[in-house]
Amino acid sequence: xxxxxxxxxxxxxxxxxxxxxxxxxxxxxxxxxxxxxxxxxxxxxxxxxxxxxxxxxxxxxxxxxxxxxxxxxxxxxxxxxxxxxxxxxxxxxxxxxxxxxxxxxxxxxxxxxxxxxxxxxxxxxxxxxxxxxxxxxxxxxxxxxxxxxxxxxxxxxxxxxxxxxxxxxxxxxxxxxxxxxxxxxxxxxxxxxxxxxxxxxxxxxxxxxxxxxxxxxxxxxxxxxxxxxxxxxxxxxxxxxxxxxxxxxxxxxxxxxxxxxxxxxxxxxxxxxxxxxxxxxxxxxxxxxxxxxxxxxx
Amino acid sequence: xxxxxxxxxxxxxxxxxxxxxxxxxxxxxxxxxxxxxxxxxxxxxxxxxxxxxxxxxxxxxxxxxxxxxxxxxxxxxxxxxxxxxxxxxxxxxxxxxxxxxxxxxxxxxxxxxxxxxxxxxxxxxxxxxxxxxxxxxxxxxxxxxxxxxxxxxxxxxxxxxxxxxxxxxxxxxxxxxxxxxxxxxxxxxxxxxxxxxxxxxxxxxxxxxxxxxxxxxxxxxxxxxxxxxxxxxxxxxxxxxxxxxxxxxxxxxxxx
Numbered sequence: 001x002x003x004x005x006x007x008x009x010x011x012x013x014x015x016x017x018x019x020x021x022x023x024x025x026x027x028x029x030x031x032x033x034x035x036x037x038x039x040x041x042x043x044x045x046x047x048x049x050x051x052x053x054x055x056x057x058x059x060x061x062x063x064x065x066x067x068x069x070x071x072x073x074x075x076x077x078x079x080x081x082x083x084x085x086x087x088x089x090x091x092x093x094x095x096x097x098x099x100x101x102x103x104x105x106x107x108x109x110x111x112x113x114x115x116x117x118x119x120x121x122x123x124x125x126x127x128x129x130x131x132x133x134x135x136x137x138x139x140x141x142x143x144x145x146x147x148x149x150x151x152x153x154x155x156x157x158x159x160x161x162x163x164x165x166x167x168x169x170x171x172x173x174x175x176x177x178x179x180x181x182x183x184x185x186x187x188x189x190x191x192x193x194x195x196x197x198x199x200x201x202x203x204x205x206x207x208x209x210x211x212x213x214x215x216x217x218x219x220x221x222x223x224x225x226x227x228x229x230x231x232x233x234x235x236x237x238x239x240x241x242x243x244x245x246x247x248x249x250x251x252x253x254x255x256x257x258x259x260x261x262x263x264x265x266x267x268x269x270x271x272x273x274x275x276x277x278x279x280x281x282x283x284x285x286x287x288x289x290x291x292x293x294x295x296x297x298x
Numbered sequence: 299x300x301x302x303x304x305x306x307x308x309x310x311x312x313x314x315x316x317x318x319x320x321x322x323x324x325x326x327x328x329x330x331x332x333x334x335x336x337x338x339x340x341x342x343x344x345x346x347x348x349x350x351x352x353x354x355x356x357x358x359x360x361x362x363x364x365x366x367x368x369x370x371x372x373x374x375x376x377x378x379x380x381x382x383x384x385x386x387x388x389x390x391x392x393x394x395x396x397x398x399x400x401x402x403x404x405x406x407x408x409x410x411x412x413x414x415x416x417x418x419x420x421x422x423x424x425x426x427x428x429x430x431x432x433x434x435x436x437x438x439x440x441x442x443x444x445x446x447x448x449x450x451x452x453x454x455x456x457x458x459x460x461x462x463x464x465x466x467x468x469x470x471x472x473x474x475x476x477x478x479x480x481x482x483x484x485x486x487x488x489x490x491x492x493x494x495x496x497x498x499x500x501x502x503x504x505x506x507x508x509x510x511x512x513x514x515x516x517x518x519x520x521x522x523x524x525x526x527x528x529x530x531x532x533x534x535x536x537x538x539x540x541x542x543x544x545x546x547x548x549x550x551x552x553x554x
Contacts, residue, residue, distance in 0.1 A: 020352050020381060021367020045381075046429070067429035072328055072365030075426070083424045095413075097428035098351065099385045106382060118390050119433045121474050122409070122462030128418050142475045172372050173352050174380045230369055237364055287373050 004216045005031045014041035016152035020175035025158040027223035027267045033057040045101045049243045052076040056253045062092040066101045077247040104150035109182030120145040155184035158224045163197040166214025169206045172230025181209045190218045233282040306487035308553045312534045314485045318343045324396045331398035351430045397438035408463025408481030411456040435461035438478045447486040447517040454520045464498035504529040
């Protein structure tokens with residue numbers, strides 16, 4: 001992870017650490033904080049505790065998003081401090097809706113100059129963000145909202161498993177991981193397990209990201225904690241509640257960052273600090289899918 | 299008012315569940331709407347399927363989901379799809395019968411604000427933003443809102459319109475080309491409100507037991523009109539309360 005972040009995440013670029021509640025690569029975000037990156041544009045539909053931590057650590061200059069919240073808990077205190085008080089630095093906001101962010105990733109992924117969607121009419125969002133515009137449907141149905149492509153410099157995407165070529169299996173909330181992978185200029189995939197190519201090839205429908213898009217594969221078990229990876233570990237809700245408490249003031253936030261990010265050399269140290277008990281508590285009971293038979297055709 | 303044998307939140311959840319009678323596909327968030335939809339499935343809408351914006355259709359959660367991305371929504375669901383499919387094919391494709399929305403502010407035409415209190419550029423309070431609410435409000439066939447009555451929420455003018463209700467009223471939605479029907483029902487802790495008039499303006503339609511019209515009007519920041527026939531919301535039944543307390547929300551997270 002250290003090498004991947006050093007190589008692909010440089011000051012001033014745009015980074016999308018995507019994942020809708022699940023597969024959020026905290027390991028990558030923490031490494032970016034440790035390496036002291038500055039002036040990043042952080043892109044994500046739902047900035048949650050990870051981007052809250054990154055904003056508090058001062059790595060971000062701008063946020064491109066559609067929903068700011070600590071999911072199921074409440075507001076993001078650090079991002080609110082940045083927006084409302086400019087602490088630790090001011091933060092520009094570029095705001096869409098979920099549908100708009102998805103359409104932007106799709107436009108970039110498919111090489112289109114914009115995409116239309118049924119949204120934004122009757123709202124103040126186009127006033128808040130002049131890149132949300134309306135065009136007249138050339139086929140006569142009336143005005144339709146359009147959004148421009150969103151092409152992150154780097155996407156960092158967590159998943160269950162990949163082979164050494166970067167072909168990536170992901171199951172559970174697939175979110176917009178595929179669209180972001182195709183939209184981004186560079187892709188770093190972070191997985192729980194590196195597996196043999198035959199494992200991937202035994203279930204090709206499950207390959208969400210093809211290896212040709214992937215610039216680096218990082219193996220980082222529990223790398224998405226405190227978010228979750230379907231079938232591997234549960235969301236650590238206790239953490240999200242704890243974050244709501246510690247992030248309420250600047251001092252508490254700093255102390256947390258010192259203890260859990262800046263004061264640790266890497267993810268291994270983080271997991272040691274977390275303790276085997278916590279990790280064991282988060283392991284779900286197995287619920288394997290029924291076998292799928294692709295058949296052999298000679 | 300004497301102490302009823304249920305909480306205001308329980309009344310809200312039960313009233314929202316009853317409104318789902320006969321509905322097939324509901325777009326739902328976490329919290330009270332989620333509990334209401336699960337209650338509806340056990341009572342008035344056995345064929346109801348839950349759609350979560352995280353990409354889940356036909357969830358069968360084994361525990362109370364704590365967020366719309368809870369892994370318990372995935373395991374055992376009928377389908378888990380990408381968000382592009384969820385917003386494109388399921389929602390924009392017109393397959394959502396009812397969607398639940400809430401907000402920090404709502405106005406008399408059911409327009410909602412979940413973005414900022416104060417000026418957008420210099421907000422007093424920065425709220426979460428749209429999420430999927432803008433598209434949901436536009437594309438769902440019908441929208442139900444769940445919001446506690448208070449003058450802070452029911453305001454004459456929104457600080458920001460995040461998702462459209464009936465816009466400036468009457469036929470504004472049709473004229474703007476919005477596909478879904480817009481808000482139909484507002485479930486509150488004191489009463490039910492609907493928009494069943496020519497202006498599509500919010501009106502008082504059903505009082506929860508023991509609540510007075512004056513009580514409701516005192517919590518609304520404009521001169522609230524009322525339906526020609528004002529009803530009283532039927533009391534929660536013992537079966538509704540039992541399901542809610544024993545099966546759906548045993549720890550009381552959402553009903554207290």
